Amino acid sequence: MKIATWNVNSIRARLPHVVRWLEGHRPDVLCLQELKVQDEEFPRAELEALGYRCAVAGQKTYNGVAILCRDEPRDPSPGLAHLPPDHPLNGQKRLLAATVTGVRVISAYLPNGEAVGSDKFAFKLAFFRELREYLARELSRGEALCLCGDFNVAPEPIDVYDPAAWEGQVLCSEPERAALAAVRALGFDDCFRRHHPEAGRYSWWDYRMKALQRKLGLRIDHVWATAPLAERCTASDIDAEPRRWERPSDHAPVWAEFSL
């Protein structure tokens, strides 16, 4: 079972890339983030034509997440389900869970945080705190959990092209890394890192400053799995190729393969 995640930075702008990547890799599951469309505008027919079912939690202009899968997505659940739908943390479509072939898959687009100390930074930390509460409840379902998405945190200095310059900055700050570690402590393992100890492997590069060519990136997109599933992870990688295609997303797909 191959599970992938990709922040596409607008599904409208990126549909040709998503189609091309699905055709080339044929993952069993692809989690998408930053759709930037409402559910009605999601290109469901085009993706179903490729053999993928779609669970969608869309939003106009900002955010929006989806789970594409070859098997049926069961028990789809948007948002932080332990909080009321009208809770401020559920106002933005950043989370969607569905069970696919016995694995509880979660597509997550965690807040960017803008700058350390800003209101958006406080919102980001609050979201991480509630994500932990949410996942603790999901774990009690007893299913294997695969948490995928744009976490907007580089977990370690080796995930950053210039760790000294980024130390303490948003995406790399101590409170963010601590919040991420608290989620991980529920029992998750980083599938990519399990297979790749090396530094300098990134999932996001700024559109500006020729960042991709100069290898100025961060690893902020992740596939995490709970222990029994992670132990069955046979391979994982970041596919930087689509980042070099015409009009790319600034993020690359990350995937992990499991022997089930």
Add this chain to the structure above:
DNA sequence: ATGGCGTACACCGTACGA
């Protein structure tokens, strides 16, 4: 020190991203 690029919306600039 700043902005650099891209997307969306809607109006031809502004918000937002990371």
